[in-house]
Every structure is written in C-alpha cells, then in structure tokens.
Amino acid sequence: MGFDQYHEPPEELSAQTRTFARMCANLTEEAEAIGWYEQRISVEPDPASRAIMYNSLGEEFKHFSMELEYLFRAKPVWRETARGILFQDGDIVANGEASEAAVDSGTAPADAPQAGAMDAMDTSLGIGSLKGPTL
Template sequence: MSEYHEPEEKLTEEAMEYHRIIKSVMEELEAVDWYNQRAAATNDPDIKAIVEHNRDEEIEHACMGLEWLRRNYPVWDEMLRTFLFTSAKITEVEEEGESEAEGETAVKAPASSQSLGLGNMRGGE
C-alpha cells in the first residue's frame, strides 16, 4: 500500500519530496514525544539524562526539516516568520501582524535579526 493519499503516478517529484520532509518532521516529533515520556517516567538519573539527550537530538532533526520547508516554500517562510520568536499570545500573533501591516507596532524581533526577541532594551522604540 502506498504512503501517498493520491496515486503516486499523478504526483510530481516536488510533491513527493514535500511529502518526504513532512513525514520526516512528523517522525522526529513523534520520537521527541517518546523520549520525553521516557524521561518523565524513569527514576534512574542516568536513563533520564540519556533519553533527554536523545529527545533534544530529535528536536534538532525536526528543526532541520522545518528549516528546509521554510527555505523551499514561501507560505512556510511567511508563517514561521509570523509566529516564531514573538512575545504576544500565540493566538493573537496573526492579528498583531495584520495590525503591523496597517501601521501599528507589535513586539516582534525582525526575521533577519539575531536577537533573542527581547525587543529594544534601551527603552526607546
């Protein structure tokens, strides 16, 4: 049975690559969850350290896949730039972005910034 929802012969190479990276990110996130549960459940500090290390490696892998999506698909780039590294409530970030486009300001690190998203620490705008 195919892993695709549509007949494989109808899919472009681009669609198959997109599917490949989406599946990879999903698998990495699933592994993150499994390792996190193991860390929470164990009473052995050595096991906890090992599975936490493994969990964090899987987070790295998931982020690499997300970065590939961001670099290759403009909507991913737009959405990640909208929602990541903001200080507003997550459910309100989109509305703030729309307000920003209309001339209002929101606390958000510039997408190209190496800032930690702390905003201007000097007290000015």
C-alpha cells in the same frame, strides 16, 4: 508496498511534491519522537538512563528543526507566516492571526523570501558536504 503519506496516486505526483511529502512525514515522525522521549524522561527513575534519553531528545530537536527549515525553504509563504508567530512575545493566536493577515494582504516583512520554485532555491542546510574532503 503502499505508502500512507500520499493522498493522491504517487505516480501522478511530481518528484518535488513527493520529496515535500517525505519531509512532512519526517517532521511528523520527529514530533512524535519528541513526545515519546518527553514521556519516557518524565517517568524514568534511573538518572543515567534519563540522561541518555535527554541526550537523544536533543537529537530529535535538531532533526525536527532541520526538516522544518527545509520545508520553509520549499514554501516561502510558510516561512513568511511563521516569521510573525515564531519567537514572538505576546499571544500566540493573535500573532498567528496578524501574521496570516499580513501574508494575505501582501504586507509581510520586506526581507521575507519571495515565492519561487523549490528546484530553483538553495536547499543546503549550510552543513557542507558529508562526502569528506575532495582530492
């Protein structure tokens, strides 16, 4: 079975890189699903059906956000760059250029995470165990 998500031979990639590639693929799929739901909602005439689709869209937003957070934790420089762009007022492109320049010059915010190995970071999404209570 082949996987198009790899651009290099998978057996030559570390487990960490393969996991990162999987999460990137998941993020892409969630973004596609968000686009599909937006299109379907915009043309659906039945209010009950539209409400169900809108509810499903909210799940896709959640999944996309969780996957993006995982990737930010895996690549702190990505988070540093995003901090200067996301949730900022003003011109998006100008914010992007300024953020990239700050990261490149080493003047990113002092509270930005430092680059480090993914396996040394806490990848918990803060949702607790899905196994249930331990006895």
